[in-house]
Amino acid sequence: MKTFRLLTSAAAIALASALSAEEPVSGGTLNAVIQPEPPGLMLGLIQNGPTQMVAGQIYESLLRYDTDLNPMPSLAKEWTVSDDGLIYTFTLQDNVLWHDGEPFTSADVVFSVDTFLRETHARLRASLVHVDSIEAPDPQTVVFTLKQPFGPFLGIFETGTMPMIPKHIYEGTDFANNPANNTPIGTGPFKFQEWERGSYIHLVKNEDYYIDGLPYLDEIYYQVIPDAASRAVAFETGQVDLLPGGSVENFDIPRLTAMDNVCYTNDGWEFFGPHSWMWMNLHEGPMTDKNLRKAVMHALDREFARDALWNGNGNLANGPVSSVTRFHDPDTPDISFNPDKAREYLAQSGYDGETLQILPLPYGETWQRWAEATRQNLSEVGINSEIVATDVAGWNQRTGDWDFDLAFTYLYQYGDPALGVARTYISSNIAKGSPWNNVSGYVNEEVDALFAEAAVQASDDKRQELYSKVQDIIVDDVPLAWLLELQFPTIYRCDLKNPVSTAIGVNDGLRDAWLVQN
Amino acid sequence: MSAFWSRFCQNRGAVIGLIILTIVIICAVAAPFLFPRSPWSMVQRPFLPPFEMDGLPLGTDALGRDVLSGLFHGARVSLLVGLVSTVVALAIGIPIGALAGYYGGMVDDALMRFTEFFQTIPSFALAIVLLAIFQPTLSYVILAIAIVSWPPVARLVRGEVLSLRNREFVEAATLSGQSNLRIILQQVLPNALPPIIVLASLMVATAILLESSLSFLGLGDPNVMSWGYMIGAARTVLRTAWWLSFIPGLAILLTVLSLNLIGEGLNDALNPRLRKRTS
Numbered sequence A: 001m002k003t004f005r006l007l008t009s010a011a012a013i014a015l016a017s018a019l020s021a022e023e024p025v026s027g028g029t030l031n032a033v034i035q036p037e038p039p040g041l042m043l044g045l046i047q048n049g050p051t052q053m054v055a056g057q058i059y060e061s062l063l064r065y066d067t068d069l070n071p072m073p074s075l076a077k078e079w080t081v082s083d084d085g086l087i088y089t090f091t092l093q094d095n096v097l098w099h100d101g102e103p104f105t106s107a108d109v110v111f112s113v114d115t116f117l118r119e120t121h122a123r124l125r126a127s128l129v130h131v132d133s134i135e136a137p138d139p140q141t142v143v144f145t146l147k148q149p150f151g152p153f154l155g156i157f158e159t160g161t162m163p164m165i166p167k168h169i170y171e172g173t174d175f176a177n178n179p180a181n182n183t184p185i186g187t188g189p190f191k192f193q194e195w196e197r198g199s200y201i202h203l204v205k206n207e208d209y210y211i212d213g214l215p216y217l218d219e220i221y222y223q224v225i226p227d228a229a230s231r232a233v234a235f236e237t238g239q240v241d242l243l244p245g246g247s248v249e250n251f252d253i254p255r256l257t258a259m260d261n262v263c264y265t266n267d268g269w270e271f272f273g274p275h276s277w278m279w280m281n282l283h284e285g286p287m288t289d290k291n292l293r294k295a296v297m298h299a300l301d302r303e304f305a306r307d308a309l310w311n312g313n314g315n316l317a318n319g320p321v322s323s324v325t326r327f328h329d330p331d332t333p334d335i336s337f338n339p340d341k342a343r344e345y346l347a348q349s350g351y352d353g354e355t356l357q358i359l360p361l362p363y364g365e366t367w368q369r370w371a372e373a374t375r376q377n378l379s380e381v382g383i384n385s386e387i388v389a390t391d392v393a394g395w396n397q398r399t400g401d402w403d404f405d406l407a408f409t410y411l412y413q414y415g416d417p418a419l420g421v422a423r424t425y426i427s428s429n430i431a432k433g434s435p436w437n438n439v440s441g442y443v444n445e446e447v448d449a450l451f452a453e454a455a456v457q458a459s460d461d462k463r464q465e466l467y468s469k470v471q472d473i474i475v476d477d478v479p480l481a482w483l484l485e486l487q488f489p490t491i492y493r494c495d496l497k498n499p500v501s502t503a504i505g506v507n508d509g510l511r512d513a514w515l516v517q518n
Numbered sequence B: 001m002s003a004f005w006s007r008f009c010q011n012r013g014a015v016i017g018l019i020i021l022t023i024v025i026i027c028a029v030a031a032p033f034l035f036p037r038s039p040w041s042m043v044q045r046p047f048l049p050p051f052e053m054d055g056l057p058l059g060t061d062a063l064g065r066d067v068l069s070g071l072f073h074g075a076r077v078s079l080l081v082g083l084v085s086t087v088v089a090l091a092i093g094i095p096i097g098a099l100a101g102y103y104g105g106m107v108d109d110a111l112m113r114f115t116e117f118f119q120t121i122p123s124f125a126l127a128i129v130l131l132a133i134f135q136p137t138l139s140y141v142i143l144a145i146a147i148v149s150w151p152p153v154a155r156l157v158r159g160e161v162l163s164l165r166n167r168e169f170v171e172a173a174t175l176s177g178q179s180n181l182r183i184i185l186q187q188v189l190p191n192a193l194p195p196i197i198v199l200a201s202l203m204v205a206t207a208i209l210l211e212s213s214l215s216f217l218g219l220g221d222p223n224v225m226s227w228g229y230m231i232g233a234a235r236t237v238l239r240t241a242w243w244l245s246f247i248p249g250l251a252i253l254l255t256v257l258s259l260n261l262i263g264e265g266l267n268d269a270l271n272p273r274l275r276k277r278t279s
Helices: A002-016 A049-055 A106-120 A122-128 A151-155 A228-236 A250-257 A290-299 A302-309 A339-348 A365-381 A392-400 A445-455 A460-477 B002-010 B012-034 B067-103 B105-120 B123-133 B138-149 B151-164 B168-175 B180-216 B227-237 B243-270 B272-278
Strands: A029-034 A063-065 A071-073 A076-081 A087-092 A131-138 A141-146 A190-196 A200-205 A219-224 A262-265 A275-280 A356-359 A385-387 A406-411 A480-485 A490-493
Touching: A029 A049, A029 A228, A071 A076, A087 A106, A106 A122, A106 A131, A106 A141, A151 A445, A228 A250, A250 A262, A250 A365, A250 A490, A275 A290, A290 A339, A290 A365, A290 A480, A302 A365, A302 A480, A339 A365, A356 A365, A356 A392, A365 A385, A365 A406, A365 B227, A392 A406, A445 A460, B002 B012, B002 B243, B012 B067, B012 B243, B067 B105, B067 B138, B067 B151, B067 B180, B067 B227, B067 B243, B105 B151, B123 B138, B123 B180, B138 B151, B138 B180, B151 B180, B168 B180, B180 B227, B180 B243, B227 B243
Parallel strands: A029 A219, A356 A385, A356 A406
Antiparallel strands: A063 A071, A076 A087, A087 A141, A131 A141, A190 A200, A200 A219, A262 A490, A275 A406, A275 A480
16 A cells, blocks of 8 residues: 555656656666566577566667567667668677676677577578578678568567577577576666566666666566466556556456556557457368358457457457558458358358357457357357367367367467468468467468568568458458457556557567656 | 155245245246347347346346346256256266165275275366366266266265165065065165155255356356356456356355255155154
């Protein structure tokens, strides 16, 4: 209660001097929630959500991205691209030090990308196949030479995709078992201090950060609170002041955001562009019938799902590319909720009353309710279905083994169709066993060719043309049922200013965040 | 029969229990006629409080589904699970108990150790494990409940048979050359029936509670509207829509209570001497 009063008085003071005092001030401790507890903080080895959220303050990459996905300087202060789109030259910041005091140079960049991450980071490796060579002509300059133009290349310099790893610590060692993994050393605005397993992760200000005055915060505590209801209570009682997106259940969000002195934002997920859909099994069974797929698509009342289950947060997806991802085409064939149209398609299909198996995503209440609403939507137009009960392991297995008719999921898009969209639709990415590839089993040679061509264009106009075309084709084929562009609001005490200023939100935004002092 | 009935009616609680249970049974039978639409239909805006709109006296849940319809259809599921799982448990427990009690010796030891094996595992934990292994469909839920609830039946029947098998009428039957199976079925078991009936009525109540607890934890059949499911789905909105948990909770309470009262009444009615002694 004391904290709470302290905060209210802080808010009152802030309000009183609001007009004059919007200048950032240094100092203060931020308590944030981290959910679930990360398996480790060495960002070059582990890239799951919570790791990125904490380690994004410790490690940096060459670029950052604003909420429109435009590149901004980070460890690279400037960069040039040759006219043919083949040579990218980065000039590094001056006076950057690793947390242990060693200078950061272009040799670290070459080591990180060419040696370390090429070995450990599958998603980056897939993009690096387009890279012919990485060279460091002098300590301040790095030159990437590509084999052919690769449109999304400037989009892979994000912290979670390409974190800079200290060469002097890792060169020649067994990366996965290096004892330094427990005490991560980066160049970022905050340094690793302590990790009390099961309790909290403590980061402190990097006094030698290369931008004078940054960061503003003195320290950050990431509190580990395993239970969703307890996290909400911790925020209500003032134990924590920042709830990153996804840390509380959806139905708690209206209650928390209605509290005094609480702000929230849906920004800060643009790079990820979480896009939800239902896989349809095109390998075998009733969903191989295109008319049935269209019937299912038109039967889904996605607006209701958004309003009832997601508190009105999120946009109705209009196809494979999220509206926050580059090259989104707003004008795709109609897939809106229309029961009459659904019944028409159903009548034309060969559907014979089979019971479709719906696999819900085992990520809590919202998804379970969503599956129930979907089953009801389908029954209204005359399609029988049943929900298969499953846990996370079972979901992974069934999805990977194509043991479903419809299966809920959501995936990140990483800002560019070549990075996060093509993988879901190209036929070369069909492989049993993984729930993250082209699980539906969609095969369309034209789509394959268009994605391949669009990825290696140097011109954005040309890419837009190709991607618009491929979006139309895919939406017409309905290889899966698009649902919502998800939004995960970041909820925070209004005393915390500017926590979200980039496309990955609080993952790297706390550098510029500050607390109103009383 | 009329003596039985009058003894049953002497227990006022038992009569009340019977009335409540009758109402629940009527609800269950009438559900498809009163609410022909599926209880999963989303009929109105979500979180409509009770008594606010005509036609939806108990309001709607998180997806705008009619709570009253869910309650009626849930009664079917609860009663079905309670009855069928009890029948299955009796079908397992009675033969094991009867054989153990009648034959004694090695057979008794073997069967009772087997029974104890099940008894030592907490029944709820075992039910959860069984459902994690099976698919949680309604039939497996029933099977899991039956598997965890038969051991008391076996022990009870064994005790009864043990005390009956040395009575004169059993010896007479043996002398007259009846087979063991016939003696068990025709002589011993009918006389052991009263306590089994009482136990069975309580088992139905326990089974309903068990199914509700499993559904509450999300281990029930996700395609079946049951009271436990309704509470489990509403638990998270307890602070904003308490009635969504309260109403089905009340239904479970009343049904289980009624079955317990009836069990007590049956006990009085079937054991008149015991009744007289205690009163």
